[in-house]
Amino acid sequence: MWKFAWKNLSRRKGQSFLTILITSLTVMVFVMIFAFYTNFQQGVILSQERLGADILILPNEASTDAYTALYTAKPNNIYMPAEILDAIKKVEGVALASPQLFIQTLNAGCCAVDSETRIVAFDMDTDFVLQPWLAEANLDSLADDQIIIGCNVPAYLGNRVGILGDVFRIAGTMSPTGTGMDETFFMNMDVAKRLAATNENLKEVLPDIDPQAVYSAILIKVQDGCNVADVVANIEKADLNVSIVATDKVVTNMKTQMSMIGQIMIGLWFLLLMVTVLALIGRFTALAQVRQKEMGILRAIGGQKSDVFKLILFEACLLAGIGELMGSILGIYAVGPLINWLQQGFTFSILALTPGLIAQSLLLGIGIAILLGGLAALYPAGKSARLDPQEVIMKGEIE
Amino acid sequence: MTAGPDAIKANHLLCELKNVVKTYKNGEIVRPLDGVSLRCEAGDFIFIKGPSGIGKSTLLYLVGGLLQADSGEILVDATNLKSISDYDLTILRATKIGFIFQETSLFQALTVGENLTFTLKIINQYTKNKLSKADINEKVAAYLEKLGIADRQDFLPHQLSVGQRRRLMVARALITEPRLVLADEPTNDLDDFWANKVIELLQPVSVRGGAVMMVAHNMLGAERGNRRYTLNHGALTPQH
Numbered sequence: 246m247w248k249f250a251w252k253n254l255s256r257r258k259g260q261s262f263l264t265i266l267i268t269s270l271t272v273m274v275f276v277m278i279f280a281f282y283t284n285f286q287q288g289v290i291l292s293q294e295r296l297g298a299d300i301l302i303l304p305n306e307a308s309t310d311a312y313t314a315l316y317t318a319k320p321n322n323i324y325m326p327a328e329i330l331d332a333i334k335k336v337e338g339v340a341l342a343s344p345q346l347f348i349q350t351l352n353a354g355c356c357a358v359d360s361e362t363r364i365v366a367f368d369m370d371t372d373f374v375l376q377p378w379l380a381e382a383n384l385d386s387l388a389d390d391q392i393i394i395g396c397n398v399p400a401y402l403g404n405r406v407g408i409l410g411d412v413f414r415i416a417g418t419m420s421p422t423g424t425g426m427d428e429t430f431f432m433n434m435d436v437a438k439r440l441a442a443t444n445e446n447l448k449e450v451l452p453d454i455d456p457q458a459v460y461s462a463i464l465i466k467v468q469d470g471c472n473v474a475d476v477v478a479n480i481e482k483a484d485l486n487v488s489i490v491a492t493d494k495v496v497t498n499m500k501t502q503m504s505m506i507g508q509i510m511i512g513l514w515f516l517l518l519m520v521t522v523l524a525l526i527g528r529f530t531a532l533a534q535v536r537q538k539e540m541g542i543l544r545a546i547g548g549q550k551s552d553v554f555k556l557i558l559f560e561a562c563l564l565a566g567i568g569e570l571m572g573s574i575l576g577i578y579a580v581g582p583l584i585n586w587l588q589q590g591f592t593f594s595i596l597a598l599t600p601g602l603i604a605q606s607l608l609l610g611i612g613i614a615i616l617l618g619g620l621a622a623l624y625p626a627g628k629s630a631r632l633d634p635q636e637v638i639m640k641g642e643i644e
Numbered sequence: 645m646t647a648g649p650d651a652i653k654a655n656h657l658l659c660e661l662k663n664v665v666k667t668y669k670n671g672e673i674v675r676p677l678d679g680v681s682l683r684c685e686a687g688d689f690i691f692i693k694g695p696s697g698i699g700k701s702t703l704l705y706l707v708g709g710l711l712q713a714d715s716g717e718i719l720v721d722a723t724n725l726k727s728i729s730d731y732d733l734t735i736l737r738a739t740k741i742g743f744i745f746q747e748t749s750l751f752q753a754l755t756v757g758e759n760l761t762f763t764l765k766i767i768n769q770y771t772k773n774k775l776s777k778a779d780i781n782e783k784v785a786a787y788l789e790k791l792g793i794a795d796r797q798d799f800l801p802h803q804l805s806v807g808q809r810r811r812l813m814v815a816r817a818l819i820t821e822p823r824l825v826l827a828d829e830p831t832n833d834l835d836d837f838w839a840n841k842v843i844e845l846l847q848p849v850s851v852r853g854g855a856v857m858m859v860a861h862n863m864l865g866a867e868r869g870n871r872r873y874t875l876n877h878g879a880l881t882p883q884h
């Protein structure tokens with residue numbers, strides 16, 4: 246019966262084509278949205294995990310844009326006095342506090358990095374955020390002429406890169422995080438301070454700043470069992486004139502937004518599904534109509550009602566299956582450009598497609614196709630099975 | 645299917661119609677059959693003649709279980725068609741009846757050979773002695789040969805001439821070796837040679853212990869019939 250179904254379709258290419266087109270377009274949209282959304286969501290979750298800090302202390306002026314601080318790589322040259330670190334360390338509930346200093350590369354460079362890229366300098370002694378990354382790159386510590394680069398930083402000059410007049414060896418590339426970290430250089434605090442103090446051009450960008458006495462951010466890990474909100478309250482009490490960002494809150498906000506977008510998407514999905522099912526019901530009913538006479542013959546030569554039912558359903562599922570394959574492939578191809586395009590409008594970068602995600606999308610596509618094909622063919626299949634053989638055999642000639 | 649020991653039994657009643665009435669009620673009421681009775685025994689070649697539109701096809705559809713009578717009874721091989729489920733009726737149709745339709749009734753997506761193979765595969769579901777793939781191919785080849793369309797085996801039905809299609813339909817009805825062949829104007833569209841050939845092919849069915857019920861609007865093949873009737877005004881009249 247499978248063979249018969251297959252021949253019915255392959256020898257009626259014109260009619261099969263439209264059905265396949267409808268299914269594949271729908272599946273394509275589904276797969277694209279799914280791949281995009283999952284990707285997006287994973288980016289948010291990853292950012293949280295990989296940020297590793299519970300609380301982020303930023304200079305008060307920077308408070309306006311916690312998202313930017315967390316997710317983008319835009320250089321922002323706002324600083325707070327270094328003494329704040331000591332004050333923070335004393336706050337109850339703070340387990341670890343590690344400072345970071347943000348500086349940047351400059352456009353001026355003639356033979357080096359020539360766009361403005363953020364440099365994050367971290368303190369090897371207290372750092373707890375980048376350690377896992379170092380470990381992953383098989384490094385205990387970073388030598389003074391070594392840097393780590395985010396995964397989206399293009400490598401210049403092989404494994405060397407010139408930054409603010411110095412040449413650094415690239416010790417490793419971070420795995421993608423989906424955050425601004427991907428477009429950032431990481432280097433030792435001491436080196437960064439020296440660069441900031443000596444590079445004349447950078448001094449111009451950072452007037453009135455003593456790089457030795459400032460930090461850009463302090464990352465805090467709270468003690469086990471401590472409530473982040475309580476620690477935030479404790480820091481507030483210390484009245485340090487800083488802005489305090491609980492990272493989980495930022496991520497939670499992101500997630501809320503995500504889930505709203507998600508709901509809208511699911512709503513649209515559902516509508517699309519309905520429209521497609523209706524279109525396919527129309528298609529399959531028309532196809533079944535044309536085939537009425539043959540179904541009558543099938544019954545006449547010994548095919549059961551259930552055979553007719555199965556045949557129509559088989560054919561529908563075959564068509565939908567082909568449509569799903571094409572749609573999934575198209576969708577996966579199309580989602581890359583879509584992500585790239587959307588990335589421009591969002592504050593954070595998004596991960597690349599992984600094989601796992603592709604497999605998931607394919608599975609989803611198959612699910613949808615079976616749902617579509619099956620649902621849409623049920624009615625015409627049932628109707629064809631109930632037809633009166635004599636009537637359709639006689640009638641067949643007229644249609 | 646005709647090979648069973650009871651197949652050869654003389655006077656075995658293969659089909660019986662008792663006072664069958666059939667009315668079509670869409671729009672104008674038409675009653676092509678109004679109390680038709682007929683007995684068809686093993687070995688019979690029943691020839692029924694009647695003008696166009698009188699109810700000949702209707703009669704065959706009723707016997708083939710493709711249409712239901714308003715009243716009266718139809719028995720095929722001692723089974724009252726009314727008393728069995730649609731499922732069993734389908735099996736009966738598949739295993740005991742070969743229907744040569746008046747109108748083209750082929751699977752358009754299957755080739756000439758595949759149309760026959762497919763039919764045998766369907767029958768295979770219902771029989772104990774299943775035909776092997778080789779058996780099927782052999783049979784298909786033999787019937788294509790008999791009906792002179794062996795060289796068209798891989799053609800699709802729409803690539804055949806009208807007469808070739810009719811011969812294919814004859815092959816499809818006979819290839820299952822049914823007890824009862826219902827032939828609805830099987831010689832239409834055929835030249836004298838093939839018309840006679842087809843009637844000749846129908847013959848062994850009755851000789852082997854099966855029976856043929858053939859309807860036509862002309863007398864072609866009438867001489868083969870051991871019993872001849874005319875259908876008119878809803879009733880069968882014997883002819884001699």
Ligand SMILES: Nc1ncnc2c1ncn2[C@@H]1O[C@H](COP(=O)(O)OP(=O)(O)OP(=O)(O)O)[C@@H](O)[C@H]1O
Pocket residue numbers: 636639668669670674676694695696697698699700701702703746861
């Ligand atoms: N489905 C139907 N609905 C209504 N009337 C029908 C239907 N099928 C057949 N009839 C009518 O029943 C009558 C007998 O039809 P039938 O097909 O049995 O004639 P026939 O003797 O086979 O004719 P022909 O020699 O032209 O094939 C016709 O007058 C036809 O109009």
Ligand SMILES: [Mg+2]
Pocket residue numbers: 700701702746828
């Ligand atoms: Mg007729």
